[in-house]
Amino acid sequence: MDVTIAIDCMGGDYGPSVTLPAALDFLRRDPAAAVILVGQSDKIEPAIAKEKPVFGDRLRVQHASEVVGMDESVATALRSKKDSSMRVAVDLVKSGAAQAAVSAGNTGALMAISRFVLKTLPGIDRPAIAFALPTMKGQTYVLDLGANVDCAPEHLLQFGIMASMLVAAVEHREQPSVGLLNIGEEDIKGNEVVKRAGELLRESDLNFYGNVEGDDIYKGTTDVVVCDGFVGNVALKTSEGLAQMITTFLREEFSRNWMTRLAALVAMPVLKAFKRRVDHRRYNGASLLGLRGIVVKSHGSADSYAFGKAIERAAEAARNRLVERISERMTHYNTIRPSDSCTPA
Amino acid sequence: MDVTIAIDCMGGDYGPSVTLPAALDFLRRDPAAAVILVGQSDKIEPAIAKEKPVFGDRLRVQHASEVVGMDESVATALRSKKDSSMRVAVDLVKSGAAQAAVSAGNTGALMAISRFVLKTLPGIDRPAIAFALPTMKGQTYVLDLGANVDCAPEHLLQFGIMASMLVAAVEHREQPSVGLLNIGEEDIKGNEVVKRAGELLRESDLNFYGNVEGDDIYKGTTDVVVCDGFVGNVALKTSEGLAQMITTFLREEFSRNWMTRLAALVAMPVLKAFKRRVDHRRYNGASLLGLRGIVVKSHGSADSYAFGKAIERAAEAARNRLVERISERMTHYNTIRPSDSCTPA
Numbered sequence: 001m002d003v004t005i006a007i008d009c010m011g012g013d014y015g016p017s018v019t020l021p022a023a024l025d026f027l028r029r030d031p032a033a034a035v036i037l038v039g040q041s042d043k044i045e046p047a048i049a050k051e052k053p054v055f056g057d058r059l060r061v062q063h064a065s066e067v068v069g070m071d072e073s074v075a076t077a078l079r080s081k082k083d084s085s086m087r088v089a090v091d092l093v094k095s096g097a098a099q100a101a102v103s104a105g106n107t108g109a110l111m112a113i114s115r116f117v118l119k120t121l122p123g124i125d126r127p128a129i130a131f132a133l134p135t136m137k138g139q140t141y142v143l144d145l146g147a148n149v150d151c152a153p154e155h156l157l158q159f160g161i162m163a164s165m166l167v168a169a170v171e172h173r174e175q176p177s178v179g180l181l182n183i184g185e186e187d188i189k190g191n192e193v194v195k196r197a198g199e200l201l202r203e204s205d206l207n208f209y210g211n212v213e214g215d216d217i218y219k220g221t222t223d224v225v226v227c228d229g230f231v232g233n234v235a236l237k238t239s240e241g242l243a244q245m246i247t248t249f250l251r252e253e254f255s256r257n258w259m260t261r262l263a264a265l266v267a268m269p270v271l272k273a274f275k276r277r278v279d280h281r282r283y284n285g286a287s288l289l290g291l292r293g294i295v296v297k298s299h300g301s302a303d304s305y306a307f308g309k310a311i312e313r314a315a316e317a318a319r320n321r322l323v324e325r326i327s328e329r330m331t332h333y334n335t336i337r338p339s340d341s342c343t344p345a
Numbered sequence: 346m347d348v349t350i351a352i353d354c355m356g357g358d359y360g361p362s363v364t365l366p367a368a369l370d371f372l373r374r375d376p377a378a379a380v381i382l383v384g385q386s387d388k389i390e391p392a393i394a395k396e397k398p399v400f401g402d403r404l405r406v407q408h409a410s411e412v413v414g415m416d417e418s419v420a421t422a423l424r425s426k427k428d429s430s431m432r433v434a435v436d437l438v439k440s441g442a443a444q445a446a447v448s449a450g451n452t453g454a455l456m457a458i459s460r461f462v463l464k465t466l467p468g469i470d471r472p473a474i475a476f477a478l479p480t481m482k483g484q485t486y487v488l489d490l491g492a493n494v495d496c497a498p499e500h501l502l503q504f505g506i507m508a509s510m511l512v513a514a515v516e517h518r519e520q521p522s523v524g525l526l527n528i529g530e531e532d533i534k535g536n537e538v539v540k541r542a543g544e545l546l547r548e549s550d551l552n553f554y555g556n557v558e559g560d561d562i563y564k565g566t567t568d569v570v571v572c573d574g575f576v577g578n579v580a581l582k583t584s585e586g587l588a589q590m591i592t593t594f595l596r597e598e599f600s601r602n603w604m605t606r607l608a609a610l611v612a613m614p615v616l617k618a619f620k621r622r623v624d625h626r627r628y629n630g631a632s633l634l635g636l637r638g639i640v641v642k643s644h645g646s647a648d649s650y651a652f653g654k655a656i657e658r659a660a661e662a663a664r665n666r667l668v669e670r671i672s673e674r675m676t677h678y679n680t681i682r683p684s685d686s687c688t689p690a
Contacts, residue, residue: 136590146528149536183491183578191494191575214582218590230536231579233528234572237559238580239587245481245563246591246623253619260615267612270605274598278591 001034001058003099003318005311006092009039010067010085012104013301019104020047022307026315027055029308033315034058036098039085040065064088068109070300077109078116086110090117093293099318100294102285102311110297111147111288118293121323123330126151127290128159128229129297130166131236132283135220141167142181142217144229145236145286151228156180156197160206161333162289162326163224169320170313176223179212181231193228201226204333243278285310287317289326294318346379346403348444348663350656351437354384355412355430357449358646364449365392367652371660372400374653378660379403381443384430385410409433413454415645422454423461431455435462438638445639445659447630449652455642456492456633463638466668468675471496472635473504473574474642475511476581477628480565486512487526487562487570490631491578498541501525501571505551506678507634507671508569514665515658521568524557526576531556538573546571549678588623630655632662634671639663 005026009019016039023035034057037044041063052059066084068077081087086105092098094117103110107129115127130143143159144151160178167176180198182190189211190198201208209222214235217225227235254264254271264271284306288295294317298310350371354364361384368380379402382389386408397404411429413422426432431450437443439462448455452474460472475488488504489496505523512521525543527535534556535543546553554567559580562570572580599609599616609616629651633640639662643655 134590136593149528181579183494183575183582194575214579214584215586215589217583218586227579230528230539231576234526234559234576235579235583237528238562238583239559241560241563242584242587243591244560245479246588248481249622250619253615253622254612256615256618263612263615267599267608267615270598270601270608270612273601274595277594277598 002032003315004034004036004097005314005318006036006038006062006089006098006101007311008085008089008101008103008105009037009044010064011106011300012298012307013070014303016043016047018302018304018307020044022304022311024048024051025304026308026311027058030312030315034060035311036060036062036089036092038062038064038089038092040067062088062092068105070106072106072109074108074112077106078112087113087117090114090293090295093295094118100296100314102296102298102307102314104298104300104302104307104310106300107146107297110295114288114291114293114295118291118295120290121292121327121330123333124158124162124290124326126155126158127288128162129286130163130289131286133217133236133239134278134280134283135218137220139283140217140220140223140225142225142227142232142235143289144227144232146229146233147288148229151193153193153196153200156193156226156228157200157204158290159226160201160204160208160224161329163226164206165325165329166287166289166317166322167223169322169325170316171223173223175207177207177209178224178226179209179216179222181214181217181225181227181235182211183213185211185213197226240280243280281306282309285313287313292323294322347377348660349379349381349442350659350663351381351383351407351434351443351446352656353430353434353446353448353450354382354389355409356451356645357643357652358415359648361388361392363647363649363652365389367649367656369393369396370649371653371656372403375657375660379405380656381405381407381434381437383407383409383434383437385412407433407437413450415451417451417454419453419457422451423457432458432462435459435638435640438640439463444663445641447641447643447652447656447659449643449645449647449655451645452491452642455640459633459636459638459640463636463640465635466637466672466675468678469503469507469635469671471500471503472633473507474631475508475634476631478562478581478584479623479625479628480563482565484628485562485565485568485570487572487577487580488634489572489574489577490581491574492633493574496538496573498538498545501538501542501573502545502549503635504571505546505549505553505569506674508571509551510670510674511632511634511662511667512568514667514670515661516568518568520552522552522554523569523571524554524561524567526559526570526572526580527556528558529556530558542571585625588625626651627654630658632658637668639667
């Protein structure tokens with residue numbers, strides 16, 4: 001066993017009915033990995049009783065009596081539920097029993113707990129949430145996706161550094177290109193924060209491409225797109241809404257009458273191939289970056305295929321020493337560029 | 346003739362080859378309307394020579410010797426090109442010779458010229474750009490789309506008022522619902538500007554729905570979605586990029602081999618119906634709101650069908666007294682709510 005993942009089995013819209021099959025499938029696919037299933041053991045043990053002996057010590061259960069609700073306040077989750085499955089999963093990373101934690105629970109609570117338990121890396125003011133989106137050329141990592149709504153230019157630089165290390169670690173691309181999300185390509189465009197962030201990124205030793213616009217995300221112009229959490233969240237949610245609308249319209253047109261349904265039947269293999277290509281489930285799993293440990297957030301409504309992708313993402317990051325890479329880069333960075341050290345917002 | 350539209354014939358990626366056919370088609374469709382074609386008369390007159398007598402005084406040409414380039418700086422366009430087709434078209438609105446101007450030229454230049462020539466309405470600090478997007482339920486007007494990158498809460502309130510009047514005027518819906526683009530539905534979400542804007546909108550006499558998220562744009566949750574120009578521009582461009590990617594993938598899958606091409610043939614009527622539904626050309630024409638005159642900006646790469654839609658939009662706004670409606674509402678607003686009068690940023 002080279003990596004152990006702590007899985008919050010109670011989080012997400014579907015809880016154990018999704019997380020347990022995903023965890024077992026993951027163990028089948030990845031014979032070098034182990035998981036610790038965290039949650040109410042009376043709900044977990046019976047569901048895995050038959051399969052447990054097969055995996056031996058690669059499959060353990062860690063009881064946690066409480067559950068963080070999807071709409072629960074961050075304060076309640078953090079202060080009053082110290083035995084929640086989410087908290088215990090992150091605690092296992094802190095103690096070293098696991099190398100990464102995965103949860104489909106409430107994003108705000110997961111970020112607050114991770115930050116409180118694991119702490120941020122030296123030189124990182126704020127952890128960020130990075131997400132891979134499919135593009136014309138492959139995939140692009142966008143961050144921040146909602147953790148930080150008011151960012152200083154220095155934070156955007158830190159996001160660029162963290163995401164570069166993420167792409168280097170999990171995509172094995174050593175100098176990924178970084179774009180700064182803006183409303184025009186020219187350096188003079190954008191608000192004051194973005195203009196200053198552009199200067200910092202240009203002066204940095206990152207492979208900085210320059211400004212990119214919203215459509216560049218899906219063109220795959222750069223490997224990384226940096227923006228503040230408000231803008232990133234809007235871009236992601238807007239994309240979800242548009243994709244949903246297009247899918248609905250396509251389905252409606254193909255089911256209009258017997259002739260269109262016949263056309264759908266003929267076109268089925270093509271439509272399936274198309275669907276596979278834009279299947280958002282393949283991209284499930286957002287990385288919480290900048291912490292002293294690996295935490296991956298799955299979409300709350302993920303099915304077991306999608307949740308499995310989030311577990312894989314966590315294992316990949318742990319095996320490729322993501323935290324150490326970010327930490328080393330930040331040390332290097334602070335050594336050579338003391339004048340640009342980060343300012344808390 | 347009940348309305349005259351000044352058309353900047355030289356603007357956009359294709360200039361007169363798109364704008365002239367669009368203008369002539371518009372005159373054919375709308376027998377009560379007139380147009381003034383603005384631009385280099387040696388390029389316009391020969392192209393319309395045959396059709397001109399048909400339309401009589403509904404079709405006039407106004408020579409303008411200069412052209413604002415698509416990448417030209419705002420300063421150059423405003424200060425050094427006083428005889429540009431864009432400038433002269435807006436001047437015609439100012440003088441009352443036309444009730445609206447339409448241009449596919451450079452957005453920044455068009456906004457600067459319009460603001461300089463027409464001025465803003467009383468109570469409006471900053472004009473905004475509003476754009477209709479197709480939704481599951483019909484269409485939603487989103488603003489601002491790039492004119493204002495750093496907004497105060499009061500600006501977002503003004504955007505809400507202006508867009509409500511736009512929807513009332515052109516969609517004949519008297520109390521359109523207004524959503525505030527945010528990263529969660531709860532009032533406590535978002536950055537400081539958005540939180541305060543939410544308070545102002547709640548206190549206003551608008552039909553304020555509350556916070557909406559990115560996906561609500563395409564769900565059609567509200568008639569209007571208000572956001573600052575940075576966020577709005579990113580949402581629009583991200584949507585363009587995603588729609589482009591989905592279209593490309595769909596085309597690629599259908600042209601993979603002879604079997605998929607056969608499927609495409611069978612599915613053609615369905616794919617065409619689908620395409621019509623999401624055809625962005627139907628939604629072409631962004632309204633510059635808050636000015637003492639009507640100006641509509643067409644997408645630079647619009648074809649003549651799309652450019653015609655922008656002309657229609659301008660005529661509709663003029664006929665329904667958009668400027669007077671916004672002006673009356675602002676007067677009313679300032680009368681009943683003097684304490685919330687607008688603060689320049």
